[in-house]
Amino acid sequence: xxxxxxxxxxxAELEEKILASLEARMAHQSGITADAAxxxxxxxxxxxxxxxxxxxxxxxxxxTLLRCLAGLQSIDxxxxxxxxxxxxxxxxxxxxxxxxxxxxxxxxxxFEHLTAGDNLNYAIKRAPxxxxxxxxxxxxxxxxxxxxxxxxxxxxxxxxxxxxxxxRALLTNPRLLLMDEPLAALDHKRRQEILPYxxxxxQEVSLPILYVTHSLEEVTRLADHLVLLxxxxxxxxxxxxxxxxxxxxxxxSGVETGSMLTGEIVQRDERWHLVKVRFDGGELWVRDHDxxxxxxxxxxxxxxxxxxxxxxxLTEEDHSSILNRLPAQVAGIADDGDPAMxxxxxxxxxxxxxxxxxxxxxxxxxxRPGQKLWAQIKxxxxxx
Amino acid sequence: xxxxxxxxxxxxxxLRLALTTTGILLVxxxxxxxxxxxxxxxxxxxxxxLVALPLVLPPTVLGFYLLIALSPNGxxxxxxxxxxxxxxxxxxxxxxxxxxLYSMPFVVQxxxxxxxxxxxxxxxxxxxxRAGPWxxxxxxxxxxxxxxxxxxxxxxxxxxxxxxxxxxxxxxNIPGQTRVVSVQIYDHVESLNYDQAHWLAGSLVLxxxxxxxxxxxxxxxxxLARINPGLGSVSR
Numbered sequence: 001x002x003x004x005x006x007x008x009x010x011x012a013e014l015e016e017k018i019l020a021s022l023e024a025r026m027a028h029q030s031g032i033t034a035d036a037a038x039x040x041x042x043x044x045x046x047x048x049x050x051x052x053x054x055x056x057x058x059x060x061x062x063x064t065l066l067r068c069l070a071g072l073q074s075i076d077x078x079x080x081x082x083x084x085x086x087x088x089x090x091x092x093x094x095x096x097x098x099x100x101x102x103x104x105x106x107x108x109x110x111f112e113h114l115t116a117g118d119n120l121n122y123a124i125k126r127a128p129x130x131x132x133x134x135x136x137x138x139x140x141x142x143x144x145x146x147x148x149x150x151x152x153x154x155x156x157x158x159x160x161x162x163x164x165x166x167x168r169a170l171l172t173n174p175r176l177l178l179m180d181e182p183l184a185a186l187d188h189k190r191r192q193e194i195l196p197y198x199x200x201x202x203q204e205v206s207l208p209i210l211y212v213t214h215s216l217e218e219v220t221r222l223a224d225h226l227v228l229l230x231x232x233x234x235x236x237x238x239x240x241x242x243x244x245x246x247x248x249x250x251x252x253s254g255v256e257t258g259s260m261l262t263g264e265i266v267q268r269d270e271r272w273h274l275v276k277v278r279f280d281g282g283e284l285w286v287r288d289h290d291x292x293x294x295x296x297x298x299x300x301x302x303x304x305x306x307x308x309x310x311x312x313x314l315t316e317e318d319h320s321s322i323l324n325r326l327p328a329q330v331a332g333i334a335d336d337g338d339p340a341m342x343x344x345x346x347x348x349x350x351x352x353x354x355x356x357x358x359x360x361x362x363x364x365x366x367x368r369p370g371q372k373l374w375a376q377i378k379x380x381x382x383x384x
Numbered sequence: 385x386x387x388x389x390x391x392x393x394x395x396x397x398x399l400r401l402a403l404t405t406t407g408i409l410l411v412x413x414x415x416x417x418x419x420x421x422x423x424x425x426x427x428x429x430x431x432x433x434l435v436a437l438p439l440v441l442p443p444t445v446l447g448f449y450l451l452i453a454l455s456p457n458g459x460x461x462x463x464x465x466x467x468x469x470x471x472x473x474x475x476x477x478x479x480x481x482x483x484x485l486y487s488m489p490f491v492v493q494x495x496x497x498x499x500x501x502x503x504x505x506x507x508x509x510x511x512x513x514r515a516g517p518w519x520x521x522x523x524x525x526x527x528x529x530x531x532x533x534x535x536x537x538x539x540x541x542x543x544x545x546x547x548x549x550x551x552x553x554x555x556x557n558i559p560g561q562t563r564v565v566s567v568q569i570y571d572h573v574e575s576l577n578y579d580q581a582h583w584l585a586g587s588l589v590l591x592x593x594x595x596x597x598x599x600x601x602x603x604x605x606x607x608l609a610r611i612n613p614g615l616g617s618v619s620r
Contacts, residue, residue: 072508096511097519103512109505113527122523126514172513 016048018176018208022078022088024068040064040232046225048083051202051209053223053240055216055251061232062212063106066178069210070103071096082176083208100128102169104179108161110153116164117149123171134170134205142204143167143197159190163197170205177209183218198222199384216251220244220260220304220383245352247307247334247343257336257343258306259354260383265301274323277301281349282326286380302383307343309378310355314365316374324377328353330369333362346375353377391584393560394568401476401564402544405483409491409540410533412484417495436493438486447553450482454554474556479564482550491540498532499525535599542595546588 021043040061046052054062067073069080071087071094080088082101087094110119124136140146143163153161162182169177182198183191195218202209202222213219219226219240226243228235228251236249243249245259263279268288275288286303316325328346336343342362346353353375357367367373387395420432438446453460454472461471472478506528510520526533548566555562557571565584572581 070512072511096508097514097516101512103509105505105509109509111506111509111524111528122510122515123513126519168513 016083017081018044018046018048018052018083018210019079019081020044020046020065020069022068022075022080024064024073024075024078038064038232040068042229042232042234044227044234044237046208046210046227046237048208049206050224051211051222052225052227053219054210054212054227054229055219056214056229056235058214059231060229062214062229063180064232065229066103066180066210066212069176070101070178071099085175100173100175102172102174102177104162104166104169104177104182106181107185108153108158108165110156110161110165110168112153114152115149116145116151116153116156119153119164120149120168120171123168127171127173129173134173136171139167139170142200157190158186159193162186162194166197166201170201170207174207177207179209179211181212181214183215184213195221217383220302242352244304245345245354247336247345247354256306256308257354257356258304258309259352260302260304261351261353262300262302277303279349279351281328281347281351284326284377284380285323286382289382304381304383305353305377306379306381307354307356309380310346310353311376311378312344312355312357312361312365312367313374313376317376320376322376322378324380326353326375326377328373328375330367330371330373332369333367348375387583388580390559390563391565391568391580394563394565394584397476397560397562398545398564398566401479401483402541404480405487405544406491406537406540408480408484409487410537413488413491413495413536413540417492418499420492420496421499436489439489443486443547443549444553446486447482447550450478450485450550451554454478454481473554474558474562476561479551479555479562482554483544483547486547486550487540487543490543491536494532494536494539495529498529498535502528531602535602538595538599542592546592 022040024040025037038061042061042065054065056062064073068075068078069087075088078088079090080086082099085100086092087099110116111122114122120136120140140149143166145160145163145167148156148160148164153164156164162185166179166182169179183194186194199222211218211222223240225238226240227237228243228249236243236246241260241262244251247257261277261279261281261284263277263284265275266278266283267276269275269285273288274285277284277286284303286301313325316327326348328348331345331347331352334343334345336356340358340360341356342359344355344357344362344367346355355375361367365373416431416435420428420435451473452458454464455461456465456471461473464470464472472481502525506524507520510524515523546566547564548570551562551564551567552570555564555567557563557567563571565588569581569584569588572578572584
């Protein structure tokens, strides 16, 4: 459990951090159990760049946290400092329209009486021009909405509306972009349609983004940093690869234990339709999806390896159908709730891998922390 | 046959009264409707009921109390006399005050409904796009609730044209000052000038029908506030 203390940050640190330490109580939004007050209490120091995913089940307080940061919801006490600029503390309370933020709501909220283009102009007209890092043409091109600008919101699909809403938020020239489950109201197909735009956004716009989601897929594809929220409290926060490789964190029912590795494509085997991904700690052969051909320019890839797809061996077995065999060192052994099974944490360079094996195997192979062995990886899923 | 000169004077006076009343009601009614749509105050119900009272009270009741309040010894009359404005009963501005109160629900309720239908989201959205409170009202509320404003204006105007009881109680029957069309019709009938009465009465029927036809014909179109003046109900 890592809940950071914000009390002791040096000034230099404050410059590039998003500090949010706040407490808010409110009646449950369902309204049925109005007396069951919900309490949000977080103390966060988040990196001032990249995408930070705020992840948790519905009702965990994700949206409330975002609304508190935006000043749309009152908080009892707290402090919000974004890259050195105080938005809220004992003396200051900036109303929403004076905070340098962009906000993307869950359902694409465009002004229905304005065309897509005029929705963008609404933001541009009111945005501070000093230090503008983006211009309209760039953003319109980035979000692929050039041909949509003359239409009214009612004439756009859900996905198109959301892309316009994202473009509009970016054109306020924000210091922080807040996105509240921007894909949750869309069906699977539309989601897949927008994700590449968000990935481009991540690569091309240097802007800290807080991204609320309950989708692990969105976390693994987009986020650099992760905050796990449960019942209004921070369960864990950290680099996304580290958190996803922690066997003790419950990421929700139906989410299998596994780890995430980030690497780059270093070799392509056209004959067998494979690509080689090098990450810190080894190399993996991965099935070459069409995905890669199309996106050859993407410098890095992320892969996910489920713990149940990793087995352990004391020697490098040559005669096996398994393609990926990597030398690793045992970092720890954790219970996983099943009396017959355990999760072995492996260290490969700076990367971590999890292997789910039977306790009997651990005993028979006398696996213990510090031991060097071979990890055999049966399957690798490419995330992006 | 056609309108007599006195008829024309009455029509001009009626239009002037209705326009003045509608203008004042939009200025007063908009913040009141906004408060009724958004407040959680325990006074909300009481204020809403007060505003709706003219829907159910006989106009003579309202006119009676206004007459007392505006008379030289009444609370408002004492103030206007002290300010050197004289007393207001049997003057045009006395009629304006009566009409404002009498037509209040017809302006406030459509506005309130359309503000409630707008909801909080467009305003929150505008705030995140750096629009301040006044900017939000001008750039979001007015365009998105424009049908509510139009409905409120049309109904406020039409209802003022149609009043009789309040006028009779506090306005009397002074040509060019307080003798509006409805009073003029009454006079024609009293003096058995049925032909003249037909012209004015028929014109009012036609006018009122066209107004209501427009309002109800537009109901259900996007953004138009639903109104139900007869019941004074709040519906979306």
